Amino acid sequence: MKNIIAVASGKGGVGKSTVSANLAVWLAQYGAEINAGQSLQVALVDVDFCGPSIPVIMGGGSILSDKDNKIIPASKYGVKYISIAFFLQNNDDPIIWRGPRFGKAMEQLFNDISWGEIDICIVDLPPGTGDAQLSLAQVVQLAGAVMVTTPQEVAVSDVRRAVNMFAKVNVPILGVVENMAGLTLPNGEILHLFGQGGGQALCDQYQLKMLGSIPLDMKVREGGDKGMPIVLDKDSAVCQAYDGIAKGLWAQLATSQENVAPIIEN
Secondary structure, eight states: OOOEEEEEOSSTTSOHHHHHHHHHHHHHHHGGGTTTTOOOOEEEEEOOTTSOOHHHHTTOOOOEEOTTSOEEOEEETTEEEEEGGGGOSSTTOOOOOOHHHHHHHHHHHHHSBOOOSOSEEEEEOOSSSSHHHHHHHHHSOOSEEEEEEOSSHHHHHHHHHHHHHHHHTTOOEEEEEEOSOOEEOTTSOEEOTTOSSHHHHHHHHHTOOEEEEOOBOHHHHHHHHHTOOGGGSTTSHHHHHHHHHHHHHHHHHHTOGGGSSOSOOO
């Protein structure tokens, strides 16, 4: 498995899981555009154990066991994905764990899954700077992290803490995605419900790459509820935003030293 990328935020509610799923689907559906005409093999790992929403956004799915007793991940839209939600007896069961269990569970999601050849793996982290983030940095060699924020200061301030946390564990920040950046009204006016400029200000402060801004669009929510990520609509304004984000991320990876050798062998 190459190019393991954490998608992180300091604050919940900024759309991190939605960004993770749409980015993974974009890479699987249109990756040939950035990979010299060759499609990409994409994995999506949901390590937000207390709020695992990737199966909902991806439209469900199921897991199986292979002849070696490894788990075959769910697969949809060209993405192989796994979540702790697949192992719960009931969908609404809570995960009530102490810190050490996070690391063990993460290790299993990478090493006990029959992933096959993977070119790029998107990891959906929970918000914050605690056990999950530290455990992931210890379990796998990350090519880098993508920070997700909304424009307002209350979100950006928490992302600053996450940026500093990744610096302490030597994980490079590949760029920033500003989500919910503005709502386009029927008359063409853009309504900045959550303010504006926060993502760029964060990039300026830490000399980070601004990968792109994603507008508010009701179809994002509708697609997530239906299990049909919005990037499947190639002509949508949101998908066009992901075009720029994915291409910028790929360019950042091309200059990173962490993406040379395989990280995990199955």
